[in-house]
Amino acid sequence: MSVASDFRADNFSAGPASLPTAVLERARAELLNWDGRGVSVMEISHRSKPFIEVAARAEQNLRTLMNIPDDYAVLFLQGGASLQFSSVVLNLTQADQSAAYVDTGIWSAKAVKEAKKYLSVNLVASTKEAGYHSVPTQAQIAANLSSDDQFLHYCPNETINGVAFDYVPKADMPLVADFSSVILAEPIQVSDFGVIYAGAQKNVGPAGLTLVIVKRDLLDKARDNCPAVMNYGLQAAADSMLNTPATYSWYLSGLVFEWLIEQGGVDAIAKINHQKSQMLYSAIDSSKLYSNPVAIANRSIMNVPFYLADESLNAEFLRQSEETGLLHLKGHRTVGGMRASIYNAVPLEAVERLVQFMHEFELKHA
Numbered sequence: 001m002s003v004a005s006d007f008r009a010d011n012f013s014a015g016p017a018s019l020p021t022a023v024l025e026r027a028r029a030e031l032l033n034w035d036g037r038g039v040s041v042m043e044i045s046h047r048s049k050p051f052i053e054v055a056a057r058a059e060q061n062l063r064t065l066m067n068i069p070d071d072y073a074v075l076f077l078q079g080g081a082s083l084q085f086s087s088v089v090l091n092l093t094q095a096d097q098s099a100a101y102v103d104t105g106i107w108s109a110k111a112v113k114e115a116k117k118y119l120s121v122n123l124v125a126s127t128k129e130a131g132y133h134s135v136p137t138q139a140q141i142a143a144n145l146s147s148d149d150q151f152l153h154y155c156p157n158e159t160i161n162g163v164a165f166d167y168v169p170k171a172d173m174p175l176v177a178d179f180s181s182v183i184l185a186e187p188i189q190v191s192d193f194g195v196i197y198a199g200a201q202k203n204v205g206p207a208g209l210t211l212v213i214v215k216r217d218l219l220d221k222a223r224d225n226c227p228a229v230m231n232y233g234l235q236a237a238a239d240s241m242l243n244t245p246a247t248y249s250w251y252l253s254g255l256v257f258e259w260l261i262e263q264g265g266v267d268a269i270a271k272i273n274h275q276k277s278q279m280l281y282s283a284i285d286s287s288k289l290y291s292n293p294v295a296i297a298n299r300s301i302m303n304v305p306f307y308l309a310d311e312s313l314n315a316e317f318l319r320q321s322e323e324t325g326l327l328h329l330k331g332h333r334t335v336g337g338m339r340a341s342i343y344n345a346v347p348l349e350a351v352e353r354l355v356q357f358m359h360e361f362e363l364k365h366a
């Protein structure tokens with residue numbers, strides 16, 4: 001095989017992660033001379049008419065893809081999902097109030113840690129002691145909710161632990177969800193949520209952009225000391241341009257939304273995502289070398305951690321997989337092992353090649 005300059009490896013990176021090749025090709029084609037204007041899109045004012053059109057089209061396409069009702073604002077912010085750990089608290093509560101949190105992995109635990117700086121956290125359920133291999137039941141969550149809690153926060157897909165909720169928790173308060181690694185992966189009902197947030201660099205676009213989808217009746221509850229750029233209401237009123245937004249990430253995410261619509265939308269990509277993850281989990285389950293510790297019902301369709309029975313083979317597995325063009329399979333440093341992130345932009349064929357490689361590796365080292 002000749003490695004031309006356009007060679008694209010199979011990229012299983014957890015984030016920043018794979019982007020659709022067609023999107024990168026289009027971005028490259030219009031990089032120097034965007035829209036016939038003799039400049040790139042990242043070299044113009046965010047307040048110029050052509051950029052405002054790019055921004056509005058991206059929002060409209062996201063609204064179409066996710067079926068976002070009109071009574072929700074869509075914000076294109078910065079600071080990553082990590083800043084939202086604080087933003088949701090400063091926007092939805094006052095200092096003397098409390099909020100409920102579910103801890104199902106490393107990201108929800110980080111959200112708890114940040115929230116504790118600003119309010120009292122009611123930790124309604126945690127699977128930490130059991131190793132983060134499943135999610136609590138609706139009944140366990142409900143039993144510990146307090147009527148004083150201002151919202152319920154959870155993470156539908158734990159990117160590091162590969163643990164996903166197989167249901168949407170119910171509560172008599174706004175539901176706040178960190179969708180960073182599973183937004184646009186399968187259909188959801190936006191009206192189930194008060195706030196949905198997601199860093200772009202997993203399943204949407206390049207790093208630097210954070211999507212926040214917030215019910216409009218939650219826009220005017222921010223604390224007086226909430227920084228303006230973090231204030232949902234102020235950002236919504238300013239079309240997310242209170243200050244300079246991440247214009248290139250916004251543009252590129254817009255191209256990803258167009259690509260997703262061309263693929264048939266979220267329903268169509270969800271079918272492929274389920275095929276991909278089933279193929280990989282069944283390869284893991286039917287082998288003697290590989291294993292995945294997550295309860296079957298809570299296995300992520302986006303992030304698939306797996307462990308080799310003989311850990312001394314880890315380095316060899318990574319070396320050979322890279323040589324084969326299967327990149328970034330090393331598990332997160334906190335949990336070890338391997339992890340294949342198989343976001344929307346990772347094609348079915350890439351997962352087929354991974355499964356084939358895993359099988360051959362097992363035969364060689366059995």
Ligand SMILES: *Cc1c(COP(=O)(O)O)cnc(C)c1O
Pocket residue numbers: 015079080081082083107155157158159178179180181199200202
């Ligand atoms: C990656 C990730 C984050 C952190 O995102 P940043 O953009 O780096 O702040 C938070 N939550 C989840 C679920 C993630 O996957």
